[in-house]
Amino acid sequence: MNPIVKLNKVTKKYGAVTAVQDISFTMESEKIYGLLGRNGAGKTTIMHMIAAQLFPTSGELLVFGEAPYENRHVLNRLCFVKESQKYPENYNVEDVLDIAGSLFENWDREYALSLIDDFGLPLKRRIKKLSRGMLSAAGIVVGLASRSPLTIFDEPYLGLDAVARTLFYDRLLEDYAAHPRTVVLSTHLIDEVSRLLEHIIVINNGRLLLDEDADVLRGRAFQVVGPVGSIDAFASDKETIHRGTFGGFATATVMGNLYGKDRQQAEALGLEIAPVSLQQMIVHLTGRKSGHKEEELV
Numbered sequence: 001m002n003p004i005v006k007l008n009k010v011t012k013k014y015g016a017v018t019a020v021q022d023i024s025f026t027m028e029s030e031k032i033y034g035l036l037g038r039n040g041a042g043k044t045t046i047m048h049m050i051a052a053q054l055f056p057t058s059g060e061l062l063v064f065g066e067a068p069y070e071n072r073h074v075l076n077r078l079c080f081v082k083e084s085q086k087y088p089e090n091y092n093v094e095d096v097l098d099i100a101g102s103l104f105e106n107w108d109r110e111y112a113l114s115l116i117d118d119f120g121l122p123l124k125r126r127i128k129k130l131s132r133g134m135l136s137a138a139g140i141v142v143g144l145a146s147r148s149p150l151t152i153f154d155e156p157y158l159g160l161d162a163v164a165r166t167l168f169y170d171r172l173l174e175d176y177a178a179h180p181r182t183v184v185l186s187t188h189l190i191d192e193v194s195r196l197l198e199h200i201i202v203i204n205n206g207r208l209l210l211d212e213d214a215d216v217l218r219g220r221a222f223q224v225v226g227p228v229g230s231i232d233a234f235a236s237d238k239e240t241i242h243r244g245t246f247g248g249f250a251t252a253t254v255m256g257n258l259y260g261k262d263r264q265q266a267e268a269l270g271l272e273i274a275p276v277s278l279q280q281m282i283v284h285l286t287g288r289k290s291g292h293k294e295e296e297l298v
């Protein structure tokens, strides 16, 4: 099957700044992707290129198998909800729904109205009178009710409280189960969305760092705690993504198989083993600097 999104050696430069360098990945239909990375990594630039709002400097970028630029066939099936979504200020919430209804071919007005109710959004209130969180909720309603085969959310939760964010995650999962599509979530709240994500793409300094199934990734790193000597012995032949010491003890976060022979070795050395969350793993992987010093925990 053709991928929904295909990037082949894509580079994007803004003048002297190379925001995205030589990135290749594909996104398949009916999957929820996490597009993750630190501030300035290049995520928004990638999403803008997929949504035809920026041109790559070089490389090939296809959406639904076609170049997306000024291509209605692609853009009618794509919904991009940005962090600071701009709507005309004299519009009210209902006007935004009407416009969305004219743009997206799978738009479901009934569903949009039920979401408006869930988020407690006043239909007749003007956009300029909405609170920051309400504005984010309006973007989320558009994104969900568009039922676009490719729906991209770029940190859509600015100003949203924890209850509203949980509502977003729950509604997304429910509606995705009933109407599978490709969803891209770019977020820094990795632990919060971890249960939603099926595939993880991590961008670091403009380059692709990880492109992996979320379940595979979850089992790929773990933490061991124990006396420094035992940790050294255990970690010596493994890829260590983080180390810390406290007194005579140390922790090491290593890439390995939590359920295979690594576990037996750790147990034989008397080390305590703990799983590592997706967020911890990505923080460690993207926080690594060459020649970084070991962290003192106390």
Ligand SMILES: Nc1ncnc2c1ncn2[C@@H]1O[C@H](COP(=O)(O)OP(=O)(O)OP(=O)(O)O)[C@@H](O)[C@H]1O
Pocket: 014, 017, 018, 019, 037, 038, 039, 040, 041, 042, 043, 044, 045, 046
């Ligand atoms: N219009 C622009 N002109 C010059 N440089 C830019 C422009 N837009 C982005 N950049 C630079 O490109 C790099 C990638 O930015 P981008 O916004 O894609 O990162 P991001 O991963 O989305 O970050 P964040 O998580 O903070 O939103 C950064 O160094 C940024 O300063």
